[in-house]
Amino acid sequence: MSSVPASAFLALALILFCIGLYGALTKRNTVIVLISIELMLNAVNINLVTFSKYGMTPSITGQIFALFAICVAAAEASVGLAILIALYRTKKTVNIDEMNTMKN
Amino acid sequence: MTFSGEFLAFMGLALVAIIGGVLLLNLTKVVHMVVALIFTFVAIAGIYVLLSAEFIAAVQILIYSGAITIIMLFGIMLTKHDDESEPKTGKWRKILVFLGIVGFAFAVYIGIYNFNIEQVPTTLHENNTMQIGKELYSKYIIPFELTSVLLLVALVGSIILAKNEKKEADSE
Numbered sequence: 001m002s003s004v005p006a007s008a009f010l011a012l013a014l015i016l017f018c019i020g021l022y023g024a025l026t027k028r029n030t031v032i033v034l035i036s037i038e039l040m041l042n043a044v045n046i047n048l049v050t051f052s053k054y055g056m057t058p059s060i061t062g063q064i065f066a067l068f069a070i071c072v073a074a075a076e077a078s079v080g081l082a083i084l085i086a087l088y089r090t091k092k093t094v095n096i097d098e099m100n101t102m103k104n
Numbered sequence: 105m106t107f108s109g110e111f112l113a114f115m116g117l118a119l120v121a122i123i124g125g126v127l128l129l130n131l132t133k134v135v136h137m138v139v140a141l142i143f144t145f146v147a148i149a150g151i152y153v154l155l156s157a158e159f160i161a162a163v164q165i166l167i168y169s170g171a172i173t174i175i176m177l178f179g180i181m182l183t184k185h186d187d188e189s190e191p192k193t194g195k196w197r198k199i200l201v202f203l204g205i206v207g208f209a210f211a212v213y214i215g216i217y218n219f220n221i222e223q224v225p226t227t228l229h230e231n232n233t234m235q236i237g238k239e240l241y242s243k244y245i246i247p248f249e250l251t252s253v254l255l256l257v258a259l260v261g262s263i264i265l266a267k268n269e270k271k272e273a274d275s276e
Contacts, residue, residue, distance in 0.1 A: 003110050004110055005219075009155065011217070012151070014212050019125035019128070022202065025201045031180050032134060034179075052157070053156055053226060054223055055221050061239070063228075063236060067236070068247060070163060071255065072254065074258075075257075079258050079261055079265070083265055085183070086266055089268075
């Protein structure tokens with residue numbers, strides 16, 4: 001039994017998710033946008049692990065799901081970095097405002 | 105509410121995590137932002153230990169504060185690493201985004217602030233890694249194998265994307 005209520009963990013995950021969302025929407029450097037998305041995925045993982053411990057039928061399934069989410073996040077980060085480097089080679093910038101080739 | 109050791113540990117870890125996130129938003133140099141985020145990742149690993157998920161905590165430290173941070177630092181070093189990420193965007197846009205996120209946070213917080221979920225004693229902390237291994241290799245074997253395919257595709261795809269194709273273009 002834990003003395004910390006489940007809503008405390010959920011509130012922490014909510015705050016981290018909002019920080020990540022704000023960073024992803026306002027930062028101009030593409031690397032920082034990618035790492036803010038990683039922060040959002042991390043906040044969701046906290047929720048998954050919380051609900052694997054709390055509730056009527058606690059089970060290990062939430063932790064397994066968090067493992068899969070971490071795995072997919074790692075794959076996403078590597079492909080995102082590769083796209084970023086290919087884009088930097090052609091456009092010589094990492095500013096997200098100048099990556100508007102598909103806009104017009 | 106009693107101030108037990110677990111509660112104090114939770115408060116400390118949550119504070120470190122949120123401070124890391126706020127530093128990510130407020131620092132000016134890009135490298136410093138990534139280093140500030142390492143604090144957040146390590147604190148989240150501590151949160152996992154509190155939630156009796158020791159294996160996830162170890163994976164978190166290995167993957168996030170190890171691998172992903174280093175890969176992001178490489179991404180910064182290989183691109184323009186000397187730019188101070190300047191706030192050239194309009195102030196109105198930032199304010200609008202901030203207000204939208206505050207509204208979102210408030211809406212979700214209404215749902216969770218009085219969330220009294222029942223707690224029953226668990227055995228998650230006993231032989232945590234063994235339990236995960238047993239489930240992973242019996243019940244979740246097909247997703248596990250599909251994950252290996254996903255990682256292979258990501259490996260090949262990122263190599264092909266980031267490969268320097270200048271030599272091929274010259275020879276043609």
